[in-house]
Amino acid sequence: MTVIYLVIAALLVPIMASSSAETEHQKRRFHGVQKNGNQCACTVRFAEWEFPVERFKEVQDLSQNCSSSLNERLSELDNSYVSVLNLQLYDKHNLLNMKNRLKKIKNRLESFSVYGNVKIGNCSGGMLRNVTRPLIAQLNPYGSSYAYGAWGMDSMPGSPELYWVMALMSSNIYGNSIRTYSSYKTFLMSNTHVDFIVRSSYTTPNAIQGPGVVLYNGSLYYNCYKSGEMCKFNLNTKNIIHVNLPNAGHSNKFPYCYYDCYGYTDIDFSVDENGIWVIYATEENYGNIVLSKINSNNLAVLQTWKTKLFKKATSNAFMVCGVLYATRFVSKNEEEIFYMFDTVTNQEAKNLNIRLIKFSPNVASLHYNPVDRKLYLFNGGYMLSYGVLFS
Template sequence: MVPILLLLLSPALAWIPVEDWESGNVTASVGDAGQCLCHVYLPETSFPADRVQHMQQVSKDLILEVEIQMNKMTSYEGMLEVYLKDLLDLTVRVAMLESSPDNYIKLDFELLRIELREFEALVSQLKGSLNSSSPLFDSLYTEIRNMTLIVNQLETYDKSNLEVIRIEFAKLQKKLEECQKEQEIIKPDIGNCNHTGILSISKPTVVQLNAHLAASYQYGGWGKDSKPVRGYESMYFYGAYSSANVYDFYLYTNYEKLILRSAFKQHDIPNGWVGTGNNYIVHGNTIYYQKNSPFSMSKLNLTSSRYDYRVIPAASEKFSYSYSASQNMDFSADENGLWVLYASEGNKGKIVVAKIDEKSFGVEEEWNTGAFKQLAGNAFMACGVMYATRSVDLNTEEIYYAFDTKTNQEKHLSISFPKFQEKYTNLHYNPTDQKLYMYNSGYYVSYSVRFNKQ
């Protein structure tokens, strides 16, 4: 029988010096089954524990570095998607300039040039961070350079109209001066309802086209939180679509971010909670809007993303404002709290004012008014008074009716104010700045409200 030699090895065996094998540290014996066993006795100082510990630390550092680089790649991928989307928007704007350069002023070209330089710097930074020479980056560079050349070329066409541009700037400066004087006259007294009602409405401030840069997005709304939570006092919201539906909302940290179309959060309305109509507002960090099925008032908490709804049995789907279909429930907020306006068959199609209890999300009290909803362009609440509007002509709107929930008295008024476009789908009052916010044919428009304090 040939004996089998078994070596009982440990991971540290490779570190044993040759001289230790020859100095009696290795002994042999015969086992119970007749096999030959080889015993190796390792000296305590032969195992390099400090080396192993160092290797373990190096391994951990390498794993951490790999994770950091992977996170960077994920971040860069998201950044690249944003850059590509914004670059596409720029491409559309350059195409518009190219199709009609005479309609644009020097400032338009300079703004485009600045944005292009920013894009070039961002792409350079991204390329350097990734240490990449990908064809994707090369194509981005090429497109940015081409767009810059087009802008420069278009600007030369525009120089022939410098005199026209100077005249337009003079007109603009005059309008700004008039607006500044008007703002000095209308000084808001936030939170004070010690007055007899609205005295006048300022001229409109047309901010810009909506964040989608789509004039076809005729249905929507924008504005500020009427009861902001701490830290969100400057937040703005926006939502719009090409039909009278509610699919998503965008939130912006402040006015500057709204202008730059840089939302910090987007809420996509899930199936089962899709809304209709466009008279929604943000109040107490919660969006209130009209739900499709069942027909009800609905709310979305912007922090928890939690949805809830309440059916109002008396509310009818048959009566909407004159400018848009499906505007059956109109949410409003003022110095006295949260309201919802709707028409009922019991009130023969006239507007009903309902006070909402924010905690229970139910109706506290109701008032029947004398304003037919289908004749009104829109309505809003201010200091417990409902004001209804209607069209005077293509360029003029007026507040023609008021109902005071404190006294149950109604008034017929004629407070006219200009419109930017004929039709609008959202008009609401905000007590934090005493302004009206209007979504007017795809544009953000606002007005200052002046109250009669005599």
């Protein structure tokens, strides 16, 4: 048997090969077998030489499909980016709605905890558990144009019954007088009152700035005009004393805000069973609420507590039994008491979920009275009061 070598040239047109690679690809060597005399028989598999055109076509199609799909995704991203820009520029209402929804979800998640009968504060009543529907709801005596102010009853236990109203007359920021009623009946009828002029003008030193005022033992406590000072106006003697509140932000630096800021609410007075307090914020405490117990006679700061609650994340705050409670906006007709800070234990919680019905979105002032154990709210020009329930 003689072995014959055949050199067969495959006449293929290479597509993506160099000339040397082309030569190597086109030449193959096979062993033949001599049969029937001088005939050479061999098997040649041309498929080994054929370029896989069909497979190349599949890969090419797949590449084109991937490229097309990628371009579509990039186009979608570009369109989404443009949509967000347009939403930010021209549809801020929807952005605000989304922000509102996210805040509500966050608030609901924070409200899942349930407290047992824990002892907090320094009163026997325990923790604030609920608030009634409004017991009193009427327009302030100056009319609906005066949407910012405060009202209530003298908060000193044992003091004569004296209801009062203070409306901010100048730019919803400054005031210079307080109206009083000698009984609950005269307050409801609004037919007999006495006006006290604190200062002759809204724009003089020691005039009233902001709605964070209270009446305690026959004296009005308030933030002095354009300053970080505390003022005390005695209704009987007409004397005013003023004392600096150390490091307190004032004149709209740290007001109550949440959604919308309530102007010039930086320094807010409150009264509970322990006496008179002032609620404010400082740069040193990063804008978080600072709470000070003060001497009602000379306004000296007796003791101070620093919280971790950002003041501009709240709509108002008040004291009950040595416990600070803070509120936040829920809707134009509802407020939530969500936070507490216990000055006895220095413990705080952010999930109280106590709802408060209101008449208007803005909360000008909110404070507690230990005499009748009610909350007093000045809300868009309306005066509301609520009963409080404890655990």
